[in-house]
Amino acid sequence: MGVMKQERRGSSSITIADIARLANTSKATVSRVLNGNMKVRPEMRERIVSVIEEYGFTPNRYARCLAGVPTHMIGVVVSELANFFFTEVVEGIDSVLSQHDYSMLMSFSNWDAEKELRIVNMLIKNHVDGVILSATAPNSPAIAVLKAASIPFVVVNCIPDDPEVPYVCGDNYEGGRLVAEYLNGQDYGKVLVVTGFDDQPMKLRCQGFLDHLRVSYDIRHYENVPTAEEGRRFADTIVEEQRQNRGPVVVFVSNDNVAIGVENSIAKDVRIPEDVSIVGYDDILPASFCKVPLTTVSQDIFHMGSFAAELLVDLISRVEIEKQHILIAPKLVIRESTR
Amino acid sequence: MGVMKQERRGSSSITIADIARLANTSKATVSRVLNGNMKVRPEMRERIVSVIEEYGFTPNRYARCLAGVPTHMIGVVVSELANFFFTEVVEGIDSVLSQHDYSMLMSFSNWDAEKELRIVNMLIKNHVDGVILSATAPNSPAIAVLKAASIPFVVVNCIPDDPEVPYVCGDNYEGGRLVAEYLNGQDYGKVLVVTGFDDQPMKLRCQGFLDHLRVSYDIRHYENVPTAEEGRRFADTIVEEQRQNRGPVVVFVSNDNVAIGVENSIAKDVRIPEDVSIVGYDDILPASFCKVPLTTVSQDIFHMGSFAAELLVDLISRVEIEKQHILIAPKLVIRESTR
DNA sequence: CTGTTAGCGCTTTCAT
DNA sequence: ATGAAAGCGCTAACAG
Numbered sequence: 001m002g003v004m005k006q007e008r009r010g011s012s013s014i015t016i017a018d019i020a021r022l023a024n025t026s027k028a029t030v031s032r033v034l035n036g037n038m039k040v041r042p043e044m045r046e047r048i049v050s051v052i053e054e055y056g057f058t059p060n061r062y063a064r065c066l067a068g069v070p071t072h073m074i075g076v077v078v079s080e081l082a083n084f085f086f087t088e089v090v091e092g093i094d095s096v097l098s099q100h101d102y103s104m105l106m107s108f109s110n111w112d113a114e115k116e117l118r119i120v121n122m123l124i125k126n127h128v129d130g131v132i133l134s135a136t137a138p139n140s141p142a143i144a145v146l147k148a149a150s151i152p153f154v155v156v157n158c159i160p161d162d163p164e165v166p167y168v169c170g171d172n173y174e175g176g177r178l179v180a181e182y183l184n185g186q187d188y189g190k191v192l193v194v195t196g197f198d199d200q201p202m203k204l205r206c207q208g209f210l211d212h213l214r215v216s217y218d219i220r221h222y223e224n225v226p227t228a229e230e231g232r233r234f235a236d237t238i239v240e241e242q243r244q245n246r247g248p249v250v251v252f253v254s255n256d257n258v259a260i261g262v263e264n265s266i267a268k269d270v271r272i273p274e275d276v277s278i279v280g281y282d283d284i285l286p287a288s289f290c291k292v293p294l295t296t297v298s299q300d301i302f303h304m305g306s307f308a309a310e311l312l313v314d315l316i317s318r319v320e321i322e323k324q325h326i327l328i329a330p331k332l333v334i335r336e337s338t339r
Numbered sequence: 340m341g342v343m344k345q346e347r348r349g350s351s352s353i354t355i356a357d358i359a360r361l362a363n364t365s366k367a368t369v370s371r372v373l374n375g376n377m378k379v380r381p382e383m384r385e386r387i388v389s390v391i392e393e394y395g396f397t398p399n400r401y402a403r404c405l406a407g408v409p410t411h412m413i414g415v416v417v418s419e420l421a422n423f424f425f426t427e428v429v430e431g432i433d434s435v436l437s438q439h440d441y442s443m444l445m446s447f448s449n450w451d452a453e454k455e456l457r458i459v460n461m462l463i464k465n466h467v468d469g470v471i472l473s474a475t476a477p478n479s480p481a482i483a484v485l486k487a488a489s490i491p492f493v494v495v496n497c498i499p500d501d502p503e504v505p506y507v508c509g510d511n512y513e514g515g516r517l518v519a520e521y522l523n524g525q526d527y528g529k530v531l532v533v534t535g536f537d538d539q540p541m542k543l544r545c546q547g548f549l550d551h552l553r554v555s556y557d558i559r560h561y562e563n564v565p566t567a568e569e570g571r572r573f574a575d576t577i578v579e580e581q582r583q584n585r586g587p588v589v590v591f592v593s594n595d596n597v598a599i600g601v602e603n604s605i606a607k608d609v610r611i612p613e614d615v616s617i618v619g620y621d622d623i624l625p626a627s628f629c630k631v632p633l634t635t636v637s638q639d640i641f642h643m644g645s646f647a648a649e650l651l652v653d654l655i656s657r658v659e660i661e662k663q664h665i666l667i668a669p670k671l672v673i674r675e676s677t678r
Numbered sequence: 679c680t681g682t683t684a685g686c687g688c689t690t691t692c693a694t
Numbered sequence: 695a696t697g698a699a700a701g702c703g704c705t706a707a708c709a710g
Contacts, residue, residue, distance in 0.1 A: 354703055
């Protein structure tokens with residue numbers, strides 16, 4: 001009696017059968033108390049519960065999953081890790097996921113569509129209950145795969161081409177417009193536009209910006225400057241542009257990460273904002289306490305993550321969804337990098 | 340014939356039995372080709388492989404795991420997410436893990452020992468093959484739990500009290516010494532020491548520093564300034580200290596994150612490095628391109644992660660381990676924030 | 679070499 | 695209310 005079953009390999013532990021024996025009942029009944037809902041005589045239930053606690057039993061996730069119960073794991077894939085934008089998104093996601101007792105399987109694609117696809121396939125093989133994906137492109141193959149696998153998912157920081165796919169995204173076009181209107185009220189002779197990694201949000205920001213900028217401005221557009229380091233290479237160009245211009249110049253950098261790089265690099269040669277004003281986008285943490293606090297477009301990054309997670313949780317529990325396309329309104333935050 | 344088994348629930352898919360039937364053989368044989376090693380007649384193998392490919396079959400991880408095969412998942416828990424130190428560690432980890440086809444289950448504790456413990460327990464329940472933990476303390480309960488569960492793990496960025504626990508850590512004491520020796524060669528009247536979040540690495544850095552600093556210096560020690568924001572609150576204090584002193588002052592901030600905050604905040608009131616020199620620690624990415632590039636102690640963060648991952652992989656595959664305590668030698672990197 | 683069979687730990691009919 | 699038993703998809707003896 002009482003002898004615990006000998007195990008073939010590994011360090012498996014006490015099972016539901018052991019608990020059943022110890023509590024003088026059957027696996028089925030133990031399973032019932034484990035899963036709450038079913039009716040079990042109170043005394044029985046109590047007896048079982050106490051045995052479970054005494055032995056610190058915790059059911060085997062894999063057996064459970066095999067038997068058809070969801071894994072309670074959510075896959076999260078972001079484009080980049082060392083980027084305060086994404087870390088904040090993830091913190092938002094984590095805050096609601098942990099509330100709902102989901103755990104997350106997180107990976108990053110490094111802007112590589114192929115790696116993104118690999119990760120998503122891995123997640124599917126792991127039977128995650130759902131996925132949050134910061135898609136590298138609106139038509140990313142990963143989106144199609146996810147859809148084909150008919151697993152609940154929401155795209156974040158990107159508006160997918162497929163209108164059936166739920167997403168949470170900042171209103172980038174509107175954000176660009178905001179910046180344009182702001183500058184229209186001022187008086188710069190020349191406007192420089194520097195675009196970050198050339199993905200959908202960046203394109204929309206620039207488009208919204210250019211569509212609404214007063215035409216009289218002299219516009220120079222530099223595209224695809226993805227990183228802060230790249231941004232710094234722009235120092236000379238910008239300084240040169242400023243010299244050529246009679247009056248002050250403004251540069252709109254379509255993401256804060258790069259904007260901060262730009263700012264740092266030109267700070268020694270020109271006065272900010274007197275000679276060169278800078279406007280960023282995202283309002284990541286460092287934007288408010290970099291050398292010259294950055295005027296930028298805020299889009300509540302944390303909530304972008306938390307909304308996405310909430311949406312996903314609803315999707316999974318098949319709650320009636322009010323709205324599965326969430327566009328977050330941007331806000332202009334004026335700080336010291338512009339006059 | 341050919342009819343795929345009806346499934347009770349969810350969207351399970353084609354199984355090994357289906358493949359067996361389709362290839363006119365048994366599950367066992369299919370399993371054999373799936374797991375490579377065993378001998379199978381070439382023609383048979385080929386037939387099976389082609390069926391597998393045709394149907395895009397991929398074995399169910401959970402069934403596999405239930406049957407005793409490792410999960411090939413590694414748990415990674417770091418103290419903080421929005422911190423370039425940890426993101427770089429994780430990138431290092433990811434680089435080797437993905438090489439070995441492990442996937443990672445990543446979470447962050449936010450310096451909360453309790454959350455750390457919860458996460459580790461979650462990982463154990465998920466049967467991860469191993470764990471990499473940036474322990475919040477050398478005697479963290481999470482370490483004990485991991486050890487008790489006899490699951491392979493390595494601690495990173497911390498030297499655990501328990502000498503049996505494998506770790507990869509920078510030599511923080513030595514790093515502190517390096518800074519002291521460097522300053523001993525110069526001529527400052529006053530030294531300010533600002534300590535970051537008060538964990539083991541920070542303590543050791545300061546200790547190594549103070550133990551080796553020329554005694555004649557006038558030393559002021561400010562402890563437990565964990566974040567960049569907190570660092571900025573120090574502006575006034577530091578400026579005041581500088582004013583009181585006749586000559587230049589140097590401040591050693593025990594991590595770059597905070598150091599950069601400090602630098603930004605005092606830049607308007609004093610000249611760097613003429614009036615105030617700053618030395619940081621870690622050499623995170625922004626250290627080299629913040630306003631005044633930071634003199635700091637580099638410790639090869641990326642490799643801290645990759646070494647840890649390699650060590651863990653070896654631990655898991657029970658390879659003979661040469662050395663399970665890895666101390667990474669720090670290097671002083673002199674930039675423009677010091678004279 | 680290949681097939682049969684007995685689990686892995688849990689959930690869930692289906693009787694009782 | 696409870697128990698027996700049949701899977702879930704896969705692996706690993708054990709026989710042929």
